[in-house]
Amino acid sequence: MTRTPLIFAAGVFYPGGEHITGWRSPAAEPTAYLDIDYYTRFAQTAEAGRFATLFLADELYVWDRFRSGIDHGVNVRLEPFTLLSALSQVTSRIGLAATVSTTYNEPYHAARKLASLDHLSAGRAAWNLVTSASDEEARNFGREAHLEHATRYRRGAEFVEVVNGLWDSWDDDAFVFDKRSGRFADRSKLHVLDHRGDHFAVRGPLNIPRPVQGHPPLFQAGASEAGRDLAGRTADAVFTLGGGDLAGGRAQYDDYKRRAVAAGRTGDDLSVLPWFSPIIGATAAEAEERFRELARLTPDRVQVDLLSHYLGHDLGDRDLDGPFDFEFDLDSFNQSKSGYAAIQSLSAQGSFTIRELAWEVLRRRFTLGTPDTLAAHLIEQYEQRAADGFILMAPTLPDTLEAFVGEIVPRLTDHGIYPAEYEGDTLRDHLGLARPRGRYAA
Ligand SMILES: Cc1cc2nc3c(=O)[nH]c(=O)nc-3n(C[C@H](O)[C@H](O)[C@H](O)COP(=O)(O)O)c2cc1C
Known part of the structure; x- marks a missing residue:
């Protein structure tokens, strides 16, 4: 089987870039942070660069633990599903990934929102599963302290099981829409999940037809033992912090692939996308x-x-x-x-x-270089199997993404590892993933 070409995801952590004070950089437009035109430009630039997907990070609190969080840079942002729904209408190929906390959501909500986004975007929705990390988030949801680490990963695993089950509530051809007979849906193609587990009791069925992609892809970034394990069992792609040098990156890559295989999947079912935060100059200086x-x-x-x-x-x-x-x-x-x-x-x-x-x-978060040295770095990581692609976390926006698409992407295409055009229509296509059949389909 030929290997899936290099995959890129374009992340937005803070609207002005991943660096906390990126909003002060010369090209940043901090007053445009609630403006759809700002995000449209971002999405269309990434789409011009054939990125597989956008990814919107999310947290459920304001970082006011320390004064500097408010004084100098704060985590205010638009709600991901709302923003991605709008972006689905000004893009046509790029994936749209929303961060979902499995600790502070219910699976029925998440399954429904993702299915809706998948239908509105004709098969481009995805989710980034996080278990959240701080007590500040807990305090916005009726708790004093955040769920304990192992418990929140167990809840996350059960959350995925329920979401996947809800998406299979209806067979793909369950809806008949026969005006003449008055038959709306075929009862025999409806399945009630009736899930009862340690964390959730969900009867189902989901009140929306099966997503275009069957199951919108699942991304994950937890990197602890529990996080890696969950990724190995359930994720379609994992965002990693990279393993340092090439040997470290390869060891980390192998570790994720091994976990996928141990869970009864193949290594190709899980793409490994290390963090890439470039600072690009015409020269090293x-x-x-x-x-x-x-x-x-x-x-x-x-x-x-x-x-x-x-x-x-x-x-x-x-x-x-x-x-x-x-x-x-x-x-x-x-x-x-x-x-x-x-x-x-x-x-x-x-x-x-x-x-x-x-x-x-x-x-250590950044990789500094020229377009030539940065492209060479990405090529080596891909060819030496330390990466299947990268999550581009631009330190500053919009300039870093524009420079990346203008100067680095063409070098990767010329090298033959990055597509010159989108080859498929859905995000699963871009990730080289088949569409899963419903669990009840004969
Ligand atoms: C590229 C990337 C993006 C991430 N985005 C988010 C995010 O949007 N929200 C969040 O709560 N955590 C985010 N994280 C953090 C991880 O999802 C995870 O919560 C964290 O590493 C804790 O997991 P661990 O205890 O398994 O190490 C991100 C991490 C990476 C590498």
């Missing part, structure tokens, strides 16, 4: 200068507060130029375990002050 410019727009305080957030521990009252001597305890930590473990391993690589470590965490 120009890329370095762009990084410095971005750093100048970021107060130290913001970086230190972010580090405090990732660690679930406020470092702000310590001497920032004193040594970083934090006691890690991964087992009891209840936010993102993989992010926490990554900081633990980074801090063990040298002796850092708090301020230095905060900046090093930022620096």
Whole structure:
């Protein structure tokens, strides 16, 4: 079987880019953040670059744990399904992926919204499953503390089972619409799920026909043991933080593929899409200068507060130029375990002050280079099987996406690993995935 060509997803974390103060960069348009034209331009640029999908990140709270969250950069954004529905009408090929928290949603809601978006977009909907990470989110949904890590992943797994079951409520040909006889739907093609599990009791059926794609693709980004396991069993693509160098990337790639196989699937059923956050310059020196410019727009305080957030521990009252001597305890930590473990391993690589470590965490998110060196990096990662594609998390928008599509995409197409045209119509087509049959279909 030939390998699916390189896959790109275009992520929007903050509207001004993935970097928290990206909104201050020269090309950013912070006053346009609620403006459909701003997102239309983003979506159409990504579609011109044959991206498989857009992806809208989401969180269910305002980051006010630290003052800098409000003073310098805050996580306000449009609700993903609302925005993607609008974008479905100004695009025709690109996938539309919404983030769904399985901790603070019910599966019936999610199945219905995804099916609706899939019908409105003629087969381009997808979801990014997150289990959420913070107590702030819990407090918006009637709890004081976030669900415990293992429990929230078990709930996430059951959530997927229920959503998939609800999507199969109706066979593909259940609706007859026969005006003459008055027959609307064929009763024998309707299936009642009657799910009763540890976290959900859902009778069904779903009140919308089976999605165009059967099951809209499932993306995931949890990278802890529990997160990887769930991805191996259920995800169509996984967003990873990459494994560092090529050997690390390959090991991580193999790990996900192994988990898919262990779950009775094939390695090809799960695409591995590492994080790619490029800072693009005409020369290496120009890329370095762009990084410095971005750093100048970021107060130290913001970086230190972010580090405090990732660690679930406020470092702000310590001497920032004193040594970083934090006691890690991964087992009891209840936010993102993989992010926490990554900081633990980074801090063990040298002796850092708090301020230095905060900046090093930022620096490691980016890949700096020219269009030639960045394209060569992507080609190597794909060809050496450290990646099936990438999740482009542009540090600044809209300029980074435009530069990527204008300068890097043509190099990948010329190299023969990236399509010159979209080949199929649905997102499943772009991901090289067959359409699943309904579970009750003969
Ligand atoms: C590319 C990417 C995008 C992500 N988007 C979101 C998001 O939109 N919302 C969210 O709560 N977490 C998001 N995450 C975080 C993960 O989904 C996951 O919640 C986190 O890593 C904690 O999982 P863990 O404990 O399994 O490590 C994202 C992670 C990555 C790498």
